[in-house]
Amino acid sequence: MKRDVLIIGAGGVAQVVAHKCAQNNDVLGDIHIASRTLSKCEAILESVREKGAMKQEGVLAAHQVNAMDTKAVADLIRDTGAQIVINVGSAFVNMYVLDACIETGAAYIDTAIHEDPAKICETPPWYANYEWKKRDLCAEKGVTAILGAGFDPGVVNAFARFAIDQMDEVKSIDIVDINAGSHGKYFATNFDPEINFREFTGTVYYWEDQQWKEKKMFESGRDWELPVVGTQRAYQSGHDEVHSLATNYPQADVRFWMGFGDHYINVFTVLQNLGLLSEQPVKTAEGLEVVPLKVVKAVLPDPASLAPNYTGKTCIGDLVKGVKDGEEIELFVYNVADHKEAYEEVGSQGISYTAGVPPVAAAMLVASGDWDAKTMKNVEELDPKPFFTILDQIGLPTRVKDARGDHPWNA
């Protein structure tokens, strides 16, 4: 049984994590939040207090830390006594925080792959470039590390595992991520623009015929008929979970599809073609060195600012095809979330909500022992059923569309 949580990061997802930890502090114990900017942590705690989110009296504390300083993070883990670290900081800090957990024995949970600021879309499988190099060390030291436990990656990995568990053989996994919401701005990204655009400026890696294949962004699109949000166009994109699922299920084709409207694609294409999404610095006529992508980020709306006016729903799910008793079968395992409901509950928009709730469910499973694996795991390597049970309770219910119809996963 592990208790007491340290949240790393103070962005939109961290806000959701803090609220959800507070709502479940009977299971999770003390709640600490730390980031580079103390005032951002304090603002999140203020919002938790305003909503009266704490289930019971308990510790709720903010700290300043440089998450790229492993020693500082390890000291903070020791000082706070946290046994579970939920890392929802920038994708650039993962390995430093993971090292601090390995050093202190705390369980580590994150929601997205580690990235080197100077590189985009490294060679597949992505996890092998950084995280998986520490797997043996985690096993040796008995440290629990759950990688990619957001929605996608995360819940969608569990969706895949759940469907595959009902098959004799899996043939394909197509993950579809549709945001049918509207924020009312000319253009905005739903999370950090720097990370958002980095996902789409490089090669689209996918797994087919037991090998890595490559496409360009927006090269391959198709319409999907989905529950609640209807027909939506999505494009094959690179995404973390493709890299672990392809490794764990090499016999299956694994693809990821992200929904984009024509307006998003137009803005993206203009910025991309002009070179404004580059992570490589350029020099202005006045001699100032600047990374264009960081300037684009600076002019775009803060994703957190979208929350109050966000309306509509998201639908994220896995279409999994395979064979059962000699018959071809398919399941669509999915969740629908609502932007406005998310804002009313935790003051965040739906994209932050879907990303922030699952790592808290994972932390609760580490606390209960169900997912306290004492080694490094991607989510599809863990039993999905207790995960779905908690997600049902804390705001992200799982449904299934199959030959029987459209029903809750456990009905």
Add this chain to the structure above:
Amino acid sequence: MKRDVLIIGAGGVAQVVAHKCAQNNDVLGDIHIASRTLSKCEAILESVREKGAMKQEGVLAAHQVNAMDTKAVADLIRDTGAQIVINVGSAFVNMYVLDACIETGAAYIDTAIHEDPAKICETPPWYANYEWKKRDLCAEKGVTAILGAGFDPGVVNAFARFAIDQMDEVKSIDIVDINAGSHGKYFATNFDPEINFREFTGTVYYWEDQQWKEKKMFESGRDWELPVVGTQRAYQSGHDEVHSLATNYPQADVRFWMGFGDHYINVFTVLQNLGLLSEQPVKTAEGLEVVPLKVVKAVLPDPASLAPNYTGKTCIGDLVKGVKDGEEIELFVYNVADHKEAYEEVGSQGISYTAGVPPVAAAMLVASGDWDAKTMKNVEELDPKPFFTILDQIGLPTRVKDARGDHPWNA
């Protein structure tokens, strides 16, 4: 009689000016060129030598100068003995160079209005904000200053004067600027992107019913049937010459129309709506202060780099309507230039060519005395006929479309 020319600036237009001065150094005498970056001046002189452009043996020299340092420019005027300064530097340096001319008595010629880097689209008439404040001083000291002597402003002002001289009463002046050329890049501006975009991010001022009116960019567009380039869509834009023509011919409506393709408008609209064309600094997440427009400039192709592959033609002209002997008449006075011919002659694309040839014609008229006004003048205040005569000879022939048909201006 004035002789010996100092060119300020070393961009694409300066290259054309240097070539054309060299081709006419029997009239103009010594040729000096100066800019912030000596190597850019030297590269231009090298190109002049390569083309064997010098009509006769003579001085051809490069200098380094900070054009925003009036004393340094005045010293250079004295050192070189130049009696004519052609200022084709950035729009931010005009007033410093003009002051140096007033101090030394040299004639001043420029091709675009002075701009304050921190402001866009100031109150009309624009010339009254800076240049015209020095008019009395020029008259008092007998200093010749010819404002806006490029193509537009410049030749189009002479087109208007030429048409108006044939009327009893002028009713409207519509200036139409079409670049029907193709540079083969995804997107590029034909001159300094910073100046180019600044023209279109603010208010579109125009003169109608004897008052200043305002529109937004791309609010008002219409198709124009033009010689050589055919039917072309152009949009009402702000432009320097509207401000002097409206002041000199307040009884006429004065509008400027710039041709834009849908692709240009889309890219411009995306950049504009995102805030990337702003001249006001933003701060990146890392705390770096940077002007978005300067970053856009840094990622776009250097306008000079477009020249070798530029094909197609420009058509720039004035549709002037009025009354003659009680009858309504209209004239379209225009020039057609060819990108490839410009490159073959002077190593520049057509837009630089049309901007760079006219100030050299103006300098030749100052040298001959025809335009040595001993005061400050906009081009429409000077006799257009000797200007057209020289432009016919040095590469930009003027034609007229009227009730008689389509013919050279003097036929």
